[in-house]
Every structure is written in C-alpha cells, then in structure tokens.
Amino acid sequence: MGPLLAGGHDGIAAGPADIVVRRLFSAGLALEAVVGLMGDHRATRTVREAISELDRAVRDLRDIAFDHHRPDLPAAGGRG
DSSP states (O other): HHHHHHHHTTOOOSSSHHHHHHHHHHHHHHHHHHHHTTTTTTTHHHHHHHHHHHHHHHHHHHHHHTTOOOOOSSOOTTOO
16 A cells, blocks of 8 residues: 555645645545556556655645744745
8 A cells, every 4th residue: 555545634734735635646546546456567667656756746735735834944935
C-alpha cells in the first residue's frame, strides 16, 4: 500500500487546495488499483512512478496550505 492509501484525508486544508488534493488523491487511488491488476506488466514501474509523483504533489500542496499558518516558517512561495 502506497503513501496515498496510508495518508487518508487527515489534515487537508479547506478551500481550493482541498479540492486539488482530493482530486490528486482520487487519481492516486485509481492508479493503485490499476497496479494491483497489472501484476508484473512492464508498465507497472511507470504507473508506480506516477503514483509517487502524485504523492509528492499532495505533500507539496499540504505544505503550501499549512505553512502560511505556522509563524516559524516563511510564507509559501517566499525565499528562506
């Protein structure tokens, strides 16, 4: 089970970022299901890489959505 399945919707910010994260999450779940059906097909690696990219995008969006709420971190998009 990949991080997308393990992460759930805990801690997702409300608003536009929430919508995008939910869409990415759904796409990741669909790809996880496809990988389960593919077995050792040579395209499995490519699909797993796409899932990893979706995982990273979800993490990045969550970071962006929450970083501006934390006073100890620079604002999203700002330089550190």
